[in-house]
Amino acid sequence: xxxxxxxxxxxxxxxxxxxxxxxxxxxxxxxxxxxCFLACIAVxxxxxxxxxxxxxGEELAASATVQxxxxxxxxxxxxxxxxxxxxxxxxxxxxxxTLDREDAARLLEPWLGHGEMPxxxxxxxxxxxxxxxxxxxxxxxxxxxxxxxGVDAIVDDHSRWLTEVQRAGALARAAALGAxxxxxxxxxxxxxxxxxxxxxxxxxxxxxxxxxxAVDSFVADLFQRRxxxxxxxxxxxxxxxxxxxAGLVRLLGGSEGFTPALPLAWTDLLAxxxxxxxxxxxxxxxxRHTAISLxxxxx
Amino acid sequence: xxxxxxxxxxxxxxxxxxxxxFHFLTGASGAGKSSLLRLIYLxxxxxxxxxTLFDRDVATTPRNELPWLRRRIGVVxxxxxxxxxxxxxxxxxxxxxxxGQKPDEYRADVAxxxxxxxxxxxxxxxxxxLSGGEKQRLAIARAVVxxxxxxxxxxxxxxxxxxxxxxxxxxxxxxxxxGTTVLIASHDQELVRRSGAPVxxxxxxxxxx
Numbered sequence: 001x002x003x004x005x006x007x008x009x010x011x012x013x014x015x016x017x018x019x020x021x022x023x024x025x026x027x028x029x030x031x032x033x034x035x036c037f038l039a040c041i042a043v044x045x046x047x048x049x050x051x052x053x054x055x056x057g058e059e060l061a062a063s064a065t066v067q068x069x070x071x072x073x074x075x076x077x078x079x080x081x082x083x084x085x086x087x088x089x090x091x092x093x094x095x096x097x098t099l100d101r102e103d104a105a106r107l108l109e110p111w112l113g114h115g116e117m118p119x120x121x122x123x124x125x126x127x128x129x130x131x132x133x134x135x136x137x138x139x140x141x142x143x144x145x146x147x148x149x150g151v152d153a154i155v156d157d158h159s160r161w162l163t164e165v166q167r168a169g170a171l172a173r174a175a176a177l178g179a180x181x182x183x184x185x186x187x188x189x190x191x192x193x194x195x196x197x198x199x200x201x202x203x204x205x206x207x208x209x210x211x212x213x214a215v216d217s218f219v220a221d222l223f224q225r226r227x228x229x230x231x232x233x234x235x236x237x238x239x240x241x242x243x244x245x246a247g248l249v250r251l252l253g254g255s256e257g258f259t260p261a262l263p264l265a266w267t268d269l270l271a272x273x274x275x276x277x278x279x280x281x282x283x284x285x286x287x288r289h290t291a292i293s294l295x296x297x298x299x
Numbered sequence: 300x301x302x303x304x305x306x307x308x309x310x311x312x313x314x315x316x317x318x319x320x321f322h323f324l325t326g327a328s329g330a331g332k333s334s335l336l337r338l339i340y341l342x343x344x345x346x347x348x349x350x351t352l353f354d355r356d357v358a359t360t361p362r363n364e365l366p367w368l369r370r371r372i373g374v375v376x377x378x379x380x381x382x383x384x385x386x387x388x389x390x391x392x393x394x395x396x397x398x399g400q401k402p403d404e405y406r407a408d409v410a411x412x413x414x415x416x417x418x419x420x421x422x423x424x425x426x427x428x429l430s431g432g433e434k435q436r437l438a439i440a441r442a443v444v445x446x447x448x449x450x451x452x453x454x455x456x457x458x459x460x461x462x463x464x465x466x467x468x469x470x471x472x473x474x475x476x477x478g479t480t481v482l483i484a485s486h487d488q489e490l491v492r493r494s495g496a497p498v499x500x501x502x503x504x505x506x507x508x
Contacts (some may be wrong), residue, residue: 016404018386052371140432208380211342212398212441213370296362 017209018202018222028194029234032187034180036238036279037245039183040272046176047268053169055263058133059159061167064142066096066127069152079151080125086139088147092137095130113214127153187279188286193226195290198223220291227287235251235279239272308334309504314346317480318448321475323491324484326501332484333377333453335501339482340374340451348354353448363492373479375440375452379434381426385436387413388422390465394445407446416440416470431458434469450474452483456490464490 066087080098087096099107104123117266139157146153187286199206209219250264309331316322326332336367337343338350341357347493349441360368373394388409395405413419416436426434435458439444442450452471468490475481485491491498500507 010400012406014396015385015389017382017385017393017396196346204380205382207342208382208393210366211340211369211374211396212394212397213445215366218397224506 010073013197016222016226017059018205018226019197022198022201024194024197025230027232028190029237031190032231032234032283033237033241035183035187036235036275037242038238039180039187040239040242040275042086042176042179043182043248043271044242044264044268046173046180047265048272049172049176050141050168051263051268052264053165053172056165057162057169060129060162062133062136064131064137064139066124066129066142066146067154067156069129069154070125070150076125076275079153080127082149083151083153085126085148086145086151087142089128090137090141090145091140091190092132092135094132097128098129099126101125135166147291184278184282187231188282191231191283191286192290195227195287197224198226199291199294206295216295217291219295222290223291224284224288229282230282232276235276239275239278242274242275243269305503309338312504312506314499314506316449316480317455319475319478321472321481321494321495321496322483323496323498324482324485324501325491325498326489328454328486330501331504332501334504336374336451336453336482336484339449340372341369365467370394371446371448373445373450375438375442375450375455376481377436377453377457377484379438380428381434381437381441383426385426385453387418387424387429390426390437391440391444393441398445405444410492412444413437414442432463435459435463437468439467441468443479447479449480449482452481454484456485456487456488465493468494 066083068076068079068083070076077098078099084096084098087093101123104126105112107126129142131138139155139159142157143157146155184245206219246264246269247266250266250269253264312335324335325438334343338345338357338361338438339352345358348358350409353371355364355368357368382393391413392402392405392409395409410419412423413422416422416439417466418433418436420438421429421433422435429437435455439452439455439505442452450471455471456467464487471483472494
């Protein structure tokens with residue numbers, strides 16, 4: 001009956017029902033890898049923006065600036081010293097120190113330029129107050145202490161700047177995440193396009209599968225698995241490229257990351273880890289949806 | 300039956316195939332044989348008329364139920380339509396994989412069937428390396444592996460010599476003896492004559508026998 005030689009079944013596996021290789025695979029992997037790279041960079045940027053905004057916020061929240069106005073018969077240095085002394089005793093203040101005229105002039109340099117200030121230029125005397133980060137003193141407490149010491153002063157607790165910084169941080173995060181979402185949508189569109197092309201190129205195979213009794217989901221599974229595997233590979237390449245690029249920038253940027261404005265931590269690079277999985281999920285969903293939609297238009 | 304706005308290719312046909320019967324379908328090229336077979340193996344829906352298959356009206360059967368009807372029909376296509384990227388073994392195993400069988404469940408059956416059609420030594424061969432006759436037998440093996448209730452064969456001996464044609468006919472007759480309803484479209488008058496089976500003859504889209 002049998003003319004078959006002894007078959008070694010131990011190593012035999014059923015072959016994939018779609019051809020293993022397609023001439024377009026290379027281009028598709030490249031495009032999806034680039035998209036994954038951009039998505040990872042967007043996520044790194046979001047994390048760095050978040051860290052920067054939090055850092056600036058903490059810095060602003062942990063300090064206050066007091067502008068002292070000397071009373072009649074009082075030099076501005078005396079008024080500043082009196083204010084610093086009064087503030088140092090307030091609960092929630094770690095340190096209060098006066099800024100001398102040179103320090104104050106340095107703060108004005110961005111507006112007045114570098115160089116000698118005219119002697120008669122009225123430069124406000126400032127007291128820098130470091131607050132206890134755990135339980136910072138409020139502006140009301142600082143005002144009360146200054147009033148009790150008889151110092152005429154304006155307290156700036158940086159709350160206005162804090163709100164601005166937080167808003168800018170949230171905006172940067174949203175922009176980066178929006179860019180990531182757009183990139184994911186672009187990847188899904190590319191996969192959908194590739195699935196259509198794949199179905200068209202494999203029309204003969206698909207028709208034989210159908211006529212042999214395959215249901216739509218069986219055929220869609222084949223395309224779904226194929227494109228998920230391709231996208232996972234592309235996601236791995238894209239994530240690796242993003243990690244290497246960001247790692248290099250981190251190394252070159254020193255301990256503060258990209259730049260002092262966008263501090264990226266080494267641990268932030270771990271955010272690229274889910275990229276291959278997410279790419280595979282997006283690709284699988286796009287391929288399945290496209291394949292099922294197309295198959296339903298057939299007999 | 301018509302394709303789009305083209306003239307009718309089949310009209311006024313009325314016949315039935317009894318379970319377990321064996322028929323030939325003959326007619327000149329363009330008479331409508333392949334169109335009729337496409338209707339029977341559910342590659343096409345009729346543009347009008349009634350086709351009942353397994354007690355179901357083909358025209359009104361929902362699309363998502365057609366795969367289960369198709370699994371009861373084995374088809375030997377005129378151009379074989381073997382999947383070129385699959386080995387002979389994987390081509391024959393295809394209907395069983397689609398039906399959800401695991402490799403352990405179908406391995407022995409597929410190997411035995413390949414041996415039965417004389418391809419036991421070529422299980423790993425790719426279709427493009429097979430001769431016309433080998434492809435034909437491989438296509439037949441794929442069509443019958445799931446033990447279909449109906450076997451449709453479109454010119455199954457069109458690409459082989461007379462000796463191979465006879466061998467294939469014997470194979471189909473043996474399947475029919477096992478209970479499968481067989482309908483074979485063929486130009487080969489000698490084969491039809493030797494089989495002694497009833498003939499449905501198509502002329503210009505109408506049955507004349």
